[in-house]
Structures are given as C-alpha cells and as structure tokens.
Amino acid sequence: MSYLDFEKPLVELERQIEAATAARDGVHGTPPGVALDLGTRVQLDDPDALRAKYRETLASIYAGLGPWETVRVARVPTRPQTRDYIKLICRDFAELHGDRRYGDDPALVTGFARIGSIKCLIVGHQKGRDTQERIACHFGCAHPEGYRKALAKMKMAEKFGLPIVTLVDTPGAYPGLGAEQRGQAEAIAVNMLEMSRLRVPIVSVVIGEGGSGGALGIAVADRVAMMQFAWYSVISPEGCAAILWKQANEQTNAQAARALKLTASDNIELGIVDDVIEEPLGAAHRAPAEAAANLEKWITSTLLNLKDVDRDVLVDRRYQRFRRLGAYVDKSGQFNGLVPDQDLPK
Amino acid sequence: MVPGVSRGAARAEKQGKSGTMTRAASRTWNEIKTPKRSAIPEGLWLRCPGCSRMIYRRQMEANLHVCPECNHHFRIGAVERIRQLTDPGSFQPMFRGLEPTDPLGFRDLKTYADRLRIEQEKTGQVDAVQAGSGFIKGREAMVCCLDLTFMMGSMGSVVGETITRTIETATERNLPLIIVSCSGGARMQESGLSLMQMAKTSAALARHDNAGGLFISVLTDPTTGGVTASFAMLGDVILAEPGALIGFAGPRVIQQTIRQELPDGFQRSEFLLKSGLVDRVVARAELRSEVARIIDYSGK
Ligand SMILES: [Zn+2]
Numbered sequence: 001m002s003y004l005d006f007e008k009p010l011v012e013l014e015r016q017i018e019a020a021t022a023a024r025d026g027v028h029g030t031p032p033g034v035a036l037d038l039g040t041r042v043q044l045d046d047p048d049a050l051r052a053k054y055r056e057t058l059a060s061i062y063a064g065l066g067p068w069e070t071v072r073v074a075r076v077p078t079r080p081q082t083r084d085y086i087k088l089i090c091r092d093f094a095e096l097h098g099d100r101r102y103g104d105d106p107a108l109v110t111g112f113a114r115i116g117s118i119k120c121l122i123v124g125h126q127k128g129r130d131t132q133e134r135i136a137c138h139f140g141c142a143h144p145e146g147y148r149k150a151l152a153k154m155k156m157a158e159k160f161g162l163p164i165v166t167l168v169d170t171p172g173a174y175p176g177l178g179a180e181q182r183g184q185a186e187a188i189a190v191n192m193l194e195m196s197r198l199r200v201p202i203v204s205v206v207i208g209e210g211g212s213g214g215a216l217g218i219a220v221a222d223r224v225a226m227m228q229f230a231w232y233s234v235i236s237p238e239g240c241a242a243i244l245w246k247q248a249n250e251q252t253n254a255q256a257a258r259a260l261k262l263t264a265s266d267n268i269e270l271g272i273v274d275d276v277i278e279e280p281l282g283a284a285h286r287a288p289a290e291a292a293a294n295l296e297k298w299i300t301s302t303l304l305n306l307k308d309v310d311r312d313v314l315v316d317r318r319y320q321r322f323r324r325l326g327a328y329v330d331k332s333g334q335f336n337g338l339v340p341d342q343d344l345p346k
Numbered sequence: 347m348v349p350g351v352s353r354g355a356a357r358a359e360k361q362g363k364s365g366t367m368t369r370a371a372s373r374t375w376n377e378i379k380t381p382k383r384s385a386i387p388e389g390l391w392l393r394c395p396g397c398s399r400m401i402y403r404r405q406m407e408a409n410l411h412v413c414p415e416c417n418h419h420f421r422i423g424a425v426e427r428i429r430q431l432t433d434p435g436s437f438q439p440m441f442r443g444l445e446p447t448d449p450l451g452f453r454d455l456k457t458y459a460d461r462l463r464i465e466q467e468k469t470g471q472v473d474a475v476q477a478g479s480g481f482i483k484g485r486e487a488m489v490c491c492l493d494l495t496f497m498m499g500s501m502g503s504v505v506g507e508t509i510t511r512t513i514e515t516a517t518e519r520n521l522p523l524i525i526v527s528c529s530g531g532a533r534m535q536e537s538g539l540s541l542m543q544m545a546k547t548s549a550a551l552a553r554h555d556n557a558g559g560l561f562i563s564v565l566t567d568p569t570t571g572g573v574t575a576s577f578a579m580l581g582d583v584i585l586a587e588p589g590a591l592i593g594f595a596g597p598r599v600i601q602q603t604i605r606q607e608l609p610d611g612f613q614r615s616e617f618l619l620k621s622g623l624v625d626r627v628v629a630r631a632e633l634r635s636e637v638a639r640i641i642d643y644s645g646k
Contacts, residue, residue, distance in 0.1 A: 173575075173594065173595075174603075175594070175595030175599045175600045175603050176595075176600060176603060176604050177600065177604060177608070177609075177612070179594070179595075180593050180594060180595065180600065180612070180613060181617075181621045182621070183579070183621070183622075183623050184575070184594040184595070185574035185575040185578070185579050185593065185594035186575075186579040186623060188575040188576075188594070189544075189548055189574075189575050189576050189577070189578075189579045189580050190579075190580070192544060192545050192548035192549070192576065193548040193549065193551055193552045193555070193580055194552070196545070196548060196549035196552045197549075197552045197553075197556065212532070212541060212572070213532075213541070213544060213571075213572055213575040213576075213594070216541060216542075216544060216545055217575075220545050220548075220549070232538060233537050233538055233541070234532045234533075234534060234536075234537045234538060234540050234541040234572070235532075235534055235537075239599075240454075240534050243534070244454035244455065244534060245454055245455060246455075255454075256454070259450070259452050259453060259454060259537075260450075260534070260537045260538075261450050261537050261538065262537065262538070266538075267538055270449070270450075270537075270538050270539055272538045272539070272541075272542060318549075319549050319553070322542060322545045322546045322549050323510070323546055323549065323550075325539060325542040325543075325545075325546060326502075326503030326504075326506055326507050326539055326542065326543060326546070327447050327449035327503050327536070327539055328444050328445060328446060328447060328503045328504045328507055329444070329445040329446075329447055330443050330444055331443035331444070331445060332441070332442065332443025332444075
C-alpha cells in the first residue's frame with residue numbers, strides 16, 4: 001500500500017501489524033514480548049487490536065479531509081476507473097469504438113451494458129492504469145473525437161430507448177494542437193446542446209476528477225451524483241492557483257482548492273449535483289468492490305425512478321435543472337421587461 | 347483564462363519580409379524618426395499592435411476601431427459593438443436588473459467582492475455583458491455582446507443568465523439571435539456555477555434550434571475557454587473577425603502541455619477557417635451587412 005502524506009500515521013501502524021502478524025505466525029521466531037503503545041494502550045503484539053486501531057485512525061483522517069486532500073484522493077492511481085467499474089457492476093459489456101470521422105479515443109469508453117436487469121449505454125472517461133494505457137489515454141484528457149464518439153453512441157441509445165449512464169473522471173479536455181484544430185470547444189459544446197434534448201434518461205456520476213468543460217461534456221444529465229471523494233469544478237486547483245495566485249505550489253493549490261468549493265458536499269450546496277455516493281472507509285481505492293456496489297445501487301435506483309417519466313416531461317425537467325443554476329441579484333424583478341435606454345449610445 | 351497575447355512583433359516582421367516595397371512606400375513619420383514616448387500627448391496617438399506604426403487615435407476610432415494602415419482590429423467594448431452593429435437609436439437594452447453576487451465567498455489575493463466593486467467602478471458596468479433587442483439594417487434581432495473590459499469578459503452567473511434570457515426571448519419572439527463573443531472563458535470566482543452556465547446556455551440554444559430559430563455567433567479577439575466551448579461554437583452560422591484568437595485552451599496552456607512552439611497563426615480566425623471550424627472571416631466594416639445578409643437567407 002502506498003500512502004498520501006496526510007495518511008502518514010498509517011505507515012507505522014501497517015508496519016506494526018505486519019510485525020505482530022509475523023510474530024504470531026512464528027515467521028521470524030522471536031516474539032516481540034508484551035509491548036504496549038503507551039499513548040493508546042494498544043498491545044503491539046495483537047494484530048487484531050492493531051487493525052482496529054488502523055481502521056480508527058483511517059476513519060479519523062478521512063473524516064477531516066480538506067478540499068486539497070480530497071483532490072489528491074480523487075487522483076490516487078489505484079482509484080477505480082470507468083473500466084474497473086464496468087467490470088465490477090456490468091453483467092455484460094459490449095464496447096463500441098470510434099467516432100466514424102477521425103478515430104477512436106481511448107480516453108472515452110463507450111458501449112452497451114447490462115447493470116442488474118437494466119440495459120443501457122455506458123460512457124466514461126478512462127485515465128489508464130499502467131504507463132502505456134495512461135499515455136494512450138492522455139491521462140484521461142479526451143480529444144474531440146472522444147466527445148464525438150460519446151455523442152454518436154448516445155444518439156444511438158436514444159434511438160433504441162436505452163438509458164445513458166456516464167462516468168466522469170478527467171482533469172480536463174486535452175489542450176493540444178490537434179485537439180484545437182479538430183474543434184475541441186465545438187465538440188464539447190455540441191455534446192452539451194444535444195444531451196440537453198436526448199429523449200432518454202441520463203444519469204451522471206463524477207467518480208474521480210470532474211475537471212471543467214471536459215467533464216461537463218458528458219455530464220448534462222437528469223440526475224448528477226458525485227462519489228464522496230471526487231471533485232468537480234470549473235478549473236483544477238493548480239490551474240486556478242497559477243492564474244489567481246500567480247504560482248502553483250502546495251500552499252496555493254490548497255488555498256485554490258478551498259476557494260473553488262469543489263468537493264461533493266460543496267457541489268450539493270450549490271445545487272450542481274443531486275446526490276453523494278458514499279465511499280468505503282479510506283476511499284474507493286481501498287475497497288473497489290464496495291465502492292462499485294454503492295455506485296450500482298445509485299444508478300439502478302435512479303434509473304428506475306426515471307424509467308416511466310414522460311419523455312417530454314423528462315427533457316423539460318432536465319432543461320429546468322440546469323436553467324435554474326447560477327447566483328445573481330435580479331433588481332428588475334421582471335423576467336423579460338424592457339428597461340428604458342439610459343446610458344447607451346444614441 | 348487567457349492572457350492578452352501580443353502578436354505585433356511577429357506580424358511586423360512578416361510584413362517586412364514579404365513586402366519591402368509597400369513598407370517603404372507607406373512609411374509613417376515615426377518609423378523614420380522614433381519619438382520619445384513622453385513626447386506623445388497622452389492618448390492622442392497610439393502604437394498599433396498590428397503594424398507597430400503610430401496611428402492617430404481619432405482616425406482609428408472613426409474607422410470602427412480598425413487600424414487604417416494595416417487593418418488590425420482593435421478590441422472594443424460591448425457598448426461600442428452595439429453602436430456599430432445596430433441601426434442608430436434602435437437598440438433597447440434588456441435584463442439590466444441582473445447584478446453579480448459572491449456566492450462562494452471567493453477569495454484569492456483579493457476577494458471577489460472587491461474585484462467586482464473595482465471592475466464596476468472602473469467600467470461603469472455591473473458585469474461583462476450587454477443585451478437587448480435592436481435592428482440591423484432594418485431587420486429586428488436579439489443582440490447580446492460580451493464585454494472584455496469587465497474581468498476579461500469572463501462568464502459567471504450574470505453573463506450566463508443574460509445570454510440565456512436573450513436566447514429564450516429570441517425563441518419566444520421568433521427573432522434572429524446574434525451573440526458577439528470575446529471572453530477569457532468561465533469566471534473562476536464563481537467556480538462550478540460558472541461552469542454550469544455553459545450547460546445552461548447550450549441547452550437554451552437547443553430549444554432555439556428546436557423552434558427553428560437562427561443563431562449567428564460572432565467571434566472576436568479573444569474568445570477562449572468555457573465561452574468557446576459552449577454557445578460561441580454553436581452558431582448556425584459562425585463569423586469571426588480577422589486575426590481573432592479563438593480556442594478552447596489558451597496558447598500558454600497548450601505550450602506547457604506539448605512543450606513545443608505553436609505554429610504561426612495558430613488559433614487565429616484564419617486558422618479556424620482553414621480547419622473548418624468557422625463559416626466566414628468578416629472584417630468589422632462588413633459585419634452589419636453580412637449579418638443582415640444571413641438573416642435574409644434564413645427567412646427570419
Ligand atoms: Zn496597424
């Protein structure tokens with residue numbers, strides 16, 4: 001197990017557990033004797049007591065996680081990604097490749113799937129597990145062809161009346177020469193426009209990183225949830241720190257992460273997401289199957305609720321869901337009222 | 347967010363290479379005798395970032411804020427844009443009661459509340475957008491212009507809401523919709539709420555499209571980030587002003603990502619035209635008649 005810096009107390013505990021287990025099993029022969037941790041009064045030769053202590057420490061660390069720590073957890077390389085969740089929750093998955101125009105972007109995975117008894121289309125960002133896959137996926141930064149592939153498959157799902165499940169996990173859409181030349185902005189914009197009027201239920205979950213337009217490009221949905229330790233914001237903390245604090249370092253990144261209100265509970269408060277999906281003790285990467293079970297439960301129950309909604313009502317509610325987002329003062333108190341021309345040119 | 351990018355030097359160099367004759371013939375006095383900056387009366391003359399020549403401000407302004415020497419399109423505010431685009435006296439401003447707040451209590455080196463106050467005092471505007479109805483060569487339309495002078499034209503809740511109301515009104519009244527963009531992108535200080543304006547405006551455009559409405563998107567220097575990646579690239583017809591920087595990511599971010607020099611003219615209007623991303627590059631002097639012409643073809 002590799003640890004994040006704020007998980008440091010766990011490193012020593014893990015070592016103690018290993019030593020105690022080895023001693024009990026007689027691996028190293030010499031028992032450590034009856035040692036006692038004076039601070040906690042946990043017997044150092046009792047693996048079970050040490051494990052309890054470990055869980056307790058883990059729970060207390062994760063209960064007090066700050067926004068910047070949350071971002072770091074969302075980025076843990078072993079955190080479950082779209083392909084992991086597909087393996088864990090889909091009884092069947094028929095991957096569909098390519099946008100039929102330019103290529104097949106591995107950073108966006110699409111395909112028919114069965115979740116429980118529900119047939120659906122899955123669309124999700126993939127960051128990549130090993131180095132080779134990560135490079136091919138540009139670390140989860142999709143290209144225009146990825147967004148166009150996603151839209152093409154979603155339109156097909158609409159035709160067949162299949163609900164759509166999207167899993168968001170991207171630091172942002174890829175910023176590069178080819179991406180710009182092939183219309184990265186246009187691809188994302190068109191996806192948002194078209195998703196807003198697809199006549200099938202759409203549910204989205206930010207499973208890791210929800211980085212700006214690259215995330216939203218597959219997240220215009222009827223219901224949007226976040227995994228407990230995911231983040232979702234207009235810009236990454238580092239990007240924000242570099243611009244507004246003029247430099248990105250541990251301190252400014254943490255300040256930016258706090259200012260951006262990017263955690264799941266922040267996004268609930270802002271009305272941007274509807275639900276938070278609980279993660280296992282110490283986050284999804286410590287017990288992927290448990291995380292997947294929670295995710296599956298949310299997806300199936302949410303889709304069940306949307307199944308019989310009249311399609312006109314569904315699309316209208318989706319419109320209103322995004323329509324009401326924003327914070328401003330409306331001094332005129334009227335919606336479409338004309339205000340007399342005062343200071344504009346004659 | 348994208349910082350202003352100076353491209354004057356590169357262009358001047360290019361011109362020097364390609365046309366020594368023209369250059370010599372049209373030399374201005376200041377190229378022969380470079381005056382000290384302090385010797386120039388403040389604001390009366392300015393150096394054109396396009397051709398590096400000193401030009402007379404009033405002459406440039408009378409020329410729609412376009413350099414009379416090299417056709418460089420200077421950035422203009424929303425009020426000036428509306429004045430240029432609409433028939434005199436025809437513009438009726440709308441949605442002016444919308445004012446920004448600080449929903450996140452955002453604080454970087456300054457607080458967002460302070461930034462808003464400073465920008466409002468500096469510009470005399472409440473936020474980065476002007477919208478209303480007006481006539482363009484006798485054709486009625488809903489018009490919305492972003493304003494670069496206010497927080498780089500960034501899109502927060504007020505900008506997003508104003509654009510959305512403009513779109514909805516155009517749909518209801520079956521009027522052509524014209525949005526002139528210039529923006530650094532989504533406004534960081536409203537974070538997720540700014541991001542959601544991208545979905546909101548795009549969804550409103552879906553309804554406008556369902557109703558058979560016309561949307562002409564005009565891209566001006568610079569249009570980047572969340573504005574490009576939402577309503578700006580969703581025009582039925584997309585027009586771009588010459589030489590405008592238009593992109594998803596800013597040039598600096600791209601350069602840092604790919605670690606190589608960007609090709610000359612990358613992310614400029616002419617590059618987008620060649621890449622198939624915009625319909626026409628239109629000089630400012632032609633914009634009114636081009637918009638009117640497209641409205642006529644749409645039958646709106
Ligand atoms: Zn010039």
